[in-house]
Amino acid sequence: MATKAKKSAKKRAGKIQYVYEFGKKTDGDSKMKELLGGKGANLAEMARIGLPVPPGFTITTEVCTYFYDHKRSYPKTLAKEVKAAVTTVEKQLGKKFGDTKNPLLFSVRSGARESMPGMMDTILNLGLNDETVEALAQKSGNERFAYDCYRRFIQMYGDVVMGVQPESENDHEPFDEVMSQLKKEVKASEDNDLTVDDLKELIKRYKALIKKKTKGAFPQDVYEQLWGAVGAVFSSWQNERATIYRQKYNISAEWGTAVNVQAMVFGNMGDSCATGVAFTRDPANGEKVFYGEYLINAQGEDVVAGVRTPNPIAMLADEMPKSHAELVKVCAKLEKHFKDMQDFEFTIEDTVLYMLQTRNGKRTGLAAVRIAAEMVKERLINEKTAVQRIPADSISSLLVPVFDAAAAKKAKPLTVGLPAGPGAATGHIVFSAAAAERHAEDGVKCVLCRVETSPEDLRGMIASEGILTSRGGVSSHAALVARQMGKVCVCGAADVEIDYAKKTLRVGKTVLKEDDYISIDGTTGEIFAGQIPTAPSEVDQVLNGKLKPAKSYTFQMFDSVMKWADKYRKLGVRTNADTPAQATSAVAFGAEGIGLCRTEHMFFEGDRITFMRQMILAGDETERRKALKKLLPFQRKDFTGLFKAMGGRPVTVRLLDPPLHEFLPNDDAARRAVAEALNITPEVLTARIASLHEENPMLGHRGCRLGISYPEITEMQARAIFEAAAACLNAKKKVDVNVEVMVPLVGFAKELKLQSDLIHKVAAEVMEAKKVKIKYLVGTMVEIPRAAVRSAEIAETAEFFSFGTNDLTQTTLGMSRDDAGAFLGDYKELDILPQNPFASIDQAGVGKLVELGVEGGRSTRKNIKLGVCGEHGGDPASIKFFHGVGLNYVSCSPPRVPVARLAAAQAALA
CATH class of the missing domain: 3.50.30.10 (Phosphohistidine domain)
Structure with a gap:
């Protein structure tokens, strides 16, 4: 692992502290999540504000870093610090770890700075052995409880620490198989039906299973158990499920996890005991209700593992009214202090309430929006905090x-x-x-x-x-x-x-x-x-006029959050749209213009594809112009529709980009039909198609290279754009037009100059013929590295840059987005690429070229308009980067527009 945590250790004066205590003596607080992890920091904070937290200690994330950097060994001073912390807990509780009269038991849990529920390992009831279990039985006066704890501990320790697990995904859990067999023998339907003698027999069988599978005995020494559990939790930071989870949520492998060792309290001592998980609000819909679940006479893993279906928390008011009332007060105190919806675990031991952890609760997108909006109304948080709190991606769930x-x-x-x-x-x-x-x-x-x-x-x-x-x-x-x-x-x-x-x-x-x-x-x-x-x-129904806003509380909350986002964001948000329907939808979602209209998508409907193929397969310029003349009215009509839908908002039209072979038929039947339409033989058609074959079409005859080889194509498209604009401006109901003509795949300044001169020439001709003044810009898509490197030179002609980060990623990394799936999974697991570079921009590589393009463009043309039109324009992490490098806008698909608006506000507020 990398050594960021070690560097932070060196910054602290004097001796490095690896163990932080919580309880009556509390070293940490909620601001120390990088060092103590989220769980440890919040346990310390709950202890500080007077909530009933069982005492314990946290082994820091720095030890995890050390563990991986030093072949799974520990700092020399750690054992002494752990022993001292155990002694502190013993003194607070009047119990002793490993004692044969009044034994102290611990839970050992992970705690990364970002919550990773269920991804790492946990051990409960640590400290039980053949002697301490008898002491626990005598001290509690409940022999069944003691042996139930012991069988649970052996099962967890055997699985997590000693590696007794299924040999394949189709096998049953070995410990579950042993229990099922015993239950069958004694005719017990539930775990709770097992008697003390049954549990003793189960423990014997569990130990035999461990011996058989590991060739080793279950450890009786309590400190051996403790260090085994600590090592297992640190090791679980790199297990498969934790790695997959980190990759999905972009959690750095460098952070490591802390280990929390906490005195056990018991919800499984009888009917005056319970355990549960609760939320200060409903995490599914955000409603302000005390929400959660519990089980009488159970331990925590029974609730979260889903082994038993628990009772709704409201029922606790009947079964344990005093404890329910205490929990309601705890809810209010937690929200007031942490100023966010909390997800907490609790245990009731013989009617006494204990708090085992709290964290900001995971919630659905709907709940995130509702909680943020209502907390602003309740004056718990302000608008800025509300905007920052909602994961931008989650807004799409509405x-x-x-x-x-x-x-x-x-x-x-x-x-x-x-x-x-x-x-x-x-x-x-x-x-x-x-x-x-x-x-x-x-x-x-x-x-x-x-x-x-x-x-x-x-x-x-x-x-x-x-x-x-x-x-x-x-x-x-x-x-x-x-x-x-x-x-x-x-x-x-x-x-x-x-x-x-x-x-x-x-x-x-x-x-x-x-x-x-x-x-x-x-x-x-x-x-x-x-x-x-x-x-x-x-939300969709309201935006499309099928539902009144007053009838949708969901829309009202969504609308509030979007208005706050628009108030604070600096980046503009546009959409990628090729049709009036897409454009209308995007405007409803809040798009401020079109950042990318792909004109090639307009050539596939009806007769257009026939005329397009005639143009491609033409033998000379005269034939080509003939076919282009047939395509012109279709393109003009399409652009007219787009301009009307956008109502004066900027529309960036990209000229023809893909290689021509993409428009040609592949199968024999389609080729015969085209040959007949073109009045040529199939053999001639096949020969012409063969002549257009390219070894690497992505790097071949496409983009501005087509317009330079065949200027008449650019001329037709420019004429269609400007004639559509003139029609809108001259209409009885005048529609304002704001056109941006984008030349794709430019790498050389002269490529853009040649195309730009032709576009300006056509614009002048149309404006003179139609007696109208059209507001327009000519710019380029920066999508190959040379364009970014020579951006200062290209900006002498370009009035705007739009970074085409999809192709810029392909050409910079030398990776095809269509084929990279074969190895991207391996690259993410090995941490070569932290995330898919086609989903979230490679800031260190591709991002540097974007920065270079911004710097060069502005050095030549101070007020050059800068945007991005790849799908990265809808990715929150990429948007944060684009804000940082000073782009004017991002452009994304219509459904991502709300995500981009929120992410842009978060970037500005960060």
Whole structure:
């Protein structure tokens, strides 16, 4: 690992401190997340503000860095610091670690600075052995509780530390198999039905399993257990699921994780005990309600693992009214202090409440918008904080389709589960992560159906349209991860029976097989057999005039956030659009112009493709001009429609860019039809097509090279643009026009000069003929490295630059975006590329060329307009970069416009 954390250690005066305590003696606070991780920093903060936190200590992220830099060893002073911290906890609680009279037990958990739920390892009940378990039984007066804790500890330690795991993805968990066999023998249906003697027998069998699988014995020395657990947590920072998660959410591998060692409190001592996970607001829809789940007589992993479906937190008011009232007060205190929705874990031990952790809660996009908007109204936060708090990408979840109301009403739900991730998802049923990945690779939509999900299912969850589980609640792993990903999710559908062996999903008498269609509604929890058609979201319906704003609270919140974003952003936001319908949609989403109109997309409809092929296959300029004359009215009509749709907003029209062979037919039947239309023989046609063949079309005869070889093409397109503009300006209902003509693939200043002179000549002719003054600019798309390097020279002619970062990435990295998928996964795992460079701009490489282009352009033409029109224009991380280098605008596809507006505001406020 890299050594950023070590550098921060050197900055602190004196001896490096690797262990920070929390409890009555608290060293850290919530501002120390880089060093203590999110969990450790917040435990310290909760202790500071007087919440009932079991004492413990945090081993810093610097130790994780040291661990990987020094062949999995530790700093020399660490053991002494850990021993001292254990002694502090012992004194606070009057218990001793490893004591045979009053034993102290610990939980050992990870804690990265960014929350990574379920991705790293956890150990509970550490400190139990054959002697301390007897002491715990005697001290608690509850022998069953003690041996239940011991069997849980052996199972977790055997799995996480000693590596007793399934040998393949189709195998069952070894410990679960042992328990299932014992339950069968003693006729116990639930874990809680096992007697003390049953648990003792289970422990014996667990130890034998460990011996068989590892050739080693389960450790009895408590400090050996502690260091084994600490090492396992540090090691889990580099496990597969943690690595995949970091890649998805761009969490740096350099950060490392902290380890939190905390005194155990017990929710499984009897009916006066409970454990739960709660939120200060509903993480699915953002409503301000005390929301969560709990289980009586259980430990924390029972709730989050989805092994048992827990009770809604409201029921706790009846079962434990005093504890419920305390939790309500804790909610208010947490929100007031942290000023954000909190997700916290709690345990009630013999009616006494303890807080085990808190963090800013993962939430859906809908919830993120609602919570931010309502917290502004409540004066908990201001508009700027609200804008910064909503993940920009999550705003798009307010625009995703929902099930068509009429169709859903006609369809009868199979059953209803817990709504955990809003939206509508339809797809083929799959029962494994591997199957979901295979479907995604084939471009087939699927819904991942599991009894409960585990962190190992992460790849499948990413690949699926939606997630359905038969067990687990709204705080289960499936729900938590789905909310963060913006996935549609229904959890805890108890009526759903999933049989992995038979690959079936049964609800009552209805049996669905793998690859059958299923539809799930993550807003209502409803589950349907088959496909249900979808309808636009509420926001979409308001923007398209099909729903009044007053009838949609969702739209009102969306509108508030967008207005705040527009108030603070500096970057303009345009759209990539080729048709009036796309343009109209983008304007409704807040686009301020068109940053890229791809004219080649206009040539494929109806007769146009025939005339286009006539032009391409023409034997000389006369024939070419003849075909171009037929294309001119089509292009003029298209541009007229775009200009009207944009109503005076700038429209950047890119001249013909792709190589000509892309317009030609590939199969024999289509070639015969074209030959007949052109009145030539198929053999002549085939010969002409062969003459246009290029070894590398991406680098071949395309872009401005076409316009230089065949100036008549540029001339026709320019004439269509300016005649359309003149028609709008001269119409009875005058439409203002703001045209920007973009010449693609320029690498040499003279290329642009030749094309620009021709465009200006045509513009002058049209303006004189139509007696009109047209406002226009001529510029270029910077998409090859030479253009960025020679930008100062090119800016002598160019009135604007638009960085075409898709092709600029291809030409700079020497990678095809169509073929890079074969190795990009390996590159991300090996940290060669932190993310897909076609999704988020390679700032260190391609970004440097953008900076060079900006600097050169402005050195020649101080007020040159600078934008970006690749899909990077809709990526929040890229937008932050573009803001930083001083571009005037970004351009992206219409549905990404709200994302870009919000991301641009966040960049400005950062």
